[in-house]
Amino acid sequence: MSPDHPPGLDLDQLRGLLDRERPGLVRGPLTGRLIEGGRSNLTYAVSDGASRWVVRRPPLGHVLATAHDMGREHRVISALHPTEVPVPRPVLLCEDEDVLGAPFYLMEFVEGTPYRTARQLAPLGEERTRGAVLSLVDTLVELHTVDPAEVGLADFGRPEGFLDRQLRRWGKQLAASRNRELAGVDELHAALGRALPASLAPTVVHGDYRLDNVLLGPDDRITAVLDWEMSTLGDPLTDLGLLVMYSTPLGMPDSPVSTTAEAPGHPSAAELVERYAERSGRDVRAVSWYTAFAWFKLAVILEGIHYRYTLGQTVGPGFDRIGDLVPVFVDHGLTTLQEG
Template sequence: MTEASRQETFSGTKEVAEALRFDTSRLEEYLAKHIPDFQGPLTVEQFKGGQSNPTYKLTTPGRAYVLRRKPPGKLLASAHAVDREYRAMAALYPQGYPVPKPYLYCEDESVTGTAFFVMGFGDGRILWEADMPTLSGPVERAQVFDAMNATLAQLHTYDPEKIGLGTFGRPENYVARQTDRWTKQYRLSETEKIDDMERLIEWLPKHLPPEPKAGVVHGDYRIDNMILDPEKPKVIAVLDWELSTIGDPLADFTYHMMQWSMPRGDGGPGSGSLLGLDLAKLGIPTKDEYIEAYSDRTGLDPRPYFDVYTAYNFFRLAGILQGIMGRVRDGTATSAHAAARGKMVRPLAAAGWDYAKRAGAK
């Protein structure tokens, strides 16, 4: 898949894939009992995007909703945490943070076959390419980047205790625990030996950055996980809270900054890269400018340990994508483009080791 085709490939909906279908009438009956003013008939389509947890558009004569559920089949422990997604949005929505309205969470697997939640449908724009070629020009592009920066900074200023997320995760040793988690997940999904992953697994636990005060972290904050206002450069909804927890906000921010150094490849959504582009001509801030804006808003500065954080984030993303390759191996992948994303594991590991060497690794 080329960069130019990503927007078209992943935008909109399609007929629900055979392996991901469920009894629509059973769901309609359940929603009519649990969502005020819900009235059918109900039509169900599958979003083309949504790599980890299958995501569906629910349309009724009066309103549209979105359903997100665990995929069927054999799953890694703690993966596909739709319950965490719902809990994060349910805490953030009353604060005025841009998330979809959470309607309900259902553990009853008899309804759709797996646990799911229902949220409001955000009618806006999802951009799938880091350089945002569909925007009007450099001024709008700069405004969207600033809106992304401000929205993540806003998240990192919340006190988890004060918004009901005090028990959402362990605040200490976030990067250490994430490194351990994704090492284990990588081993469970491993399909080939990758030397750079082995080097990172050995090096990272011994070179962790000091921790700032813990906050709410999104875990996968990137352009295609948010909805923009149809006309304004404004974020109206941040999506995909599966990896959210309490942890290191600088780890979260530097993950978001990977797009400036992301290897180019055939990886589907999330693999968009700004590498090698004329940022000034496009209206896109440099890394230093983007960091400065975030630091001004939060008082946090990743620059002293930026290379370590970036090595960690490339390792973590490689582990996440290796999990997708594991699902391809096991026959439980939910996206037709899963195998293409999995091919990014090796270049991501190489990029991670390059940053580790910048941080002093031998």
């Protein structure tokens, strides 16, 4: 298959659908390319030579529809587009699997750069890096300011018992990939359960909010928040805790999993929490619990990757070192909870 016709994207079928559903939108032959960097769902850039769009669809051979719910992603960006939260303009949702072999949606192409590592951020310089990361907090505050009922998302999740369900869910994930002794992980899981905080009033939560899930424009402002597949209604501090975790230096420069915290000018985790508290007006005194939970959640995800690696189910560089990272994340989680 040629680069202009990547696997999972039948451009003739797509063109036919768009001509039927959005006549006049496409003005020339379509070309498409896979956008690298997605961790789950597949993302393609599509163009007719004059305009550009993005197609999101589940991975090839996907099995669990609930894990790759295109209707859910399309719904949340459709709801948020009229708000101050920067999301791409949705164009069309297609749930007919005969078109591309799976449900998908089309949205506008937004200009911007994703920054995934401290090394990529470094050329911006200290001042611009600081501004970019602080804008990440400000955009999170905007998201958590949105009234779900006002944008048609009142039934987008089940906020009651949200933290307890999250903790049980990731505990089950850990059990499903357990094939070695992992010091401290059960202690961390149990300690999180004992210290479960009372949730704040529910908001729309992104579920995977960090710098490499947004696009930055030339002025270092966020042009779009992407990858809404984990979004729901729940406790807003879960988003903040994850952002704090990703803003904590790992002290492992060659790690296959990186944070941006080592970039010169990157604000400290404490600064991010203070800015969020000041701008949102929320009580963030329990943020250590949410950050420790983020360390636990990532430890479980990494252990799952390591487990699949031991079974020969992963391909590519870096997977052989993922297993060594898991105890580091567990230790960070225990330390964060104890210090909190």
